[in-house]
Amino acid sequence: MPDQTLSISVVMPAYKAEHLLPRVLPPLIGMLQSGKVQEVLVVDDQSPDETASLAKQMGATVLTTPVNGGPGAARNLAAEHAKGDVLWFVDSDVIAWPDGPDHIRMAMAEENVAAVFGSYDDAPDGQTWFSRYKNLLHRYHHQRARREARTFWAGCGAIRRDVFLEVGGFDVKTYKVPSIEDIELGYRIAETGRRILVEPQLQGKHLKVWTMRNSLSTDIYCRALPWARLMISREGLTDDLNTSMAERVRAAIAGLLLLSVLALPFWPGSWPLPMGLFALAFLANFDFVRTMAGHGGSWFAFKCLLYHQFYYVYSAAIYVWCLIEYHLLGQKQKLRVRRG
Known part of the structure; x- marks a missing residue:
C-alpha cells in the first residue's frame, strides 16, 4: 500500500x-x-x-x-x-x-x-x-x-x-x-x-x-564518455539499463557487422558474412525491432535498427578508449585522487 x-x-x-x-x-x-x-x-x-x-x-x-x-x-x-x-x-x-x-x-x-x-x-x-x-x-x-x-x-x-x-x-x-x-x-x-x-x-x-547532431553530441560528450569513466573508476560494467550483458553482446555483433562491411572492398567474395551478421543483429535485437515497429511500422523499425548498430559501435568504442585512458594513459591515479 x-x-x-x-x-x-x-x-x-x-x-x-x-x-x-x-x-x-x-x-x-x-x-x-x-x-x-x-x-x-x-x-x-x-x-x-x-x-x-x-x-x-x-x-x-x-x-x-x-x-x-x-x-x-x-x-x-x-x-x-x-x-x-x-x-x-x-x-x-x-x-x-x-x-x-x-x-x-x-x-x-x-x-x-x-x-x-x-x-x-x-x-x-x-x-x-x-x-x-x-x-x-x-x-x-x-x-x-x-x-x-x-x-x-x-x-x-x-x-x-x-x-x-x-x-x-x-x-x-x-x-x-x-x-x-x-x-x-x-x-x-x-x-x-x-x-x-x-x-x-x-x-x-x-x-x-532530437536531431542526429544534438544526439551525437549528447551521447558522446554528456553520456558515454563520463559514464564509461565513472564505471571504470568504480566497479566496471554493471548489469543496469543499457549496459547489461545482453546489450554488450549486441554491441559486439554490431562491431563485427561494421568490420565485415568495411572489408568488402578488399574481399568482395565475403558478402555473405555481413548479410549473415545483419541477420544475427536482427535476431539479437528482435524485441527492440518489434517494439519500434509497433510504434511506427516496419520502415521505421528498419531505420531504427540500422542506426542502432551505429550507436552500439560508437558507444563500445568510447568504452574501450576509456579503458585505455584509465589503465595506460595515467587517468587511474587522477580519478583516485578525485574520489579521495
Whole structure:
C-alpha cells in the first residue's frame, strides 16, 4: 500500500523554459491543488526570459539560483528549501503523468527504498523518425530494466530528502556541464546499502526534439564518455539499463557487422558474412525491432535498427578508449585522487 504519510515536493529546474511551462506545469499544479503533492518548486537558473515570472503566475513556488549552474545546482538549491519528505525531480521538458505521486509512495513504502525513477511514455513530442527513435529507445531500456538499480534518473525520479542531503546531493563540482550527475548520485545512494527501484508506471511525456547532431553530441560528450569513466573508476560494467550483458553482446555483433562491411572492398567474395551478421543483429535485437515497429511500422523499425548498430559501435568504442585512458594513459591515479 502507498505510504500516504509521505509528503512530496516537486522540483523542476528550469532555464529558458518559458515556452515549456504552459504544458509541463498544469498537471503538477493540479496535483498541488488536489493535495497529492505538498509543493511545486520551480528553480529558475538565471533565465533571460520570463520563466520565473510565468512559473509564479501559474502557481508554483519559485526559487532562483545565484548564478547559472545547471540543473544539478538548481536541484541542490531546491532540496535545501523543500518541505516534503520526498523530492520528486521532473525536468522542465517532461509532462508528468498525474498518477506519479501514487507510484512514488507505493515504491517508498517498500523496505529500505531511498529512490525510484520511471521512464518516458510512448508518445514523445518530436515526430521525426530519429527523435521518436531516441525517446522510445530511452523508454525501451527503462521499461525492461531490472527492478533494482544502482543508478538514478532525474528526468522523472524521486529521492527521500534526508538521503539526498546525507549523500551530498548532485556533484556539480565534478560535473560542471550537465551530464551524468544523476547516474553518479545513484551510485552513492547504492553504496549506502539503500535500494533504488525502477518503476515503469512512473511516466512522463518528453517534449525534446532530437536531431542526429544534438544526439551525437549528447551521447558522446554528456553520456558515454563520463559514464564509461565513472564505471571504470568504480566497479566496471554493471548489469543496469543499457549496459547489461545482453546489450554488450549486441554491441559486439554490431562491431563485427561494421568490420565485415568495411572489408568488402578488399574481399568482395565475403558478402555473405555481413548479410549473415545483419541477420544475427536482427535476431539479437528482435524485441527492440518489434517494439519500434509497433510504434511506427516496419520502415521505421528498419531505420531504427540500422542506426542502432551505429550507436552500439560508437558507444563500445568510447568504452574501450576509456579503458585505455584509465589503465595506460595515467587517468587511474587522477580519478583516485578525485574520489579521495
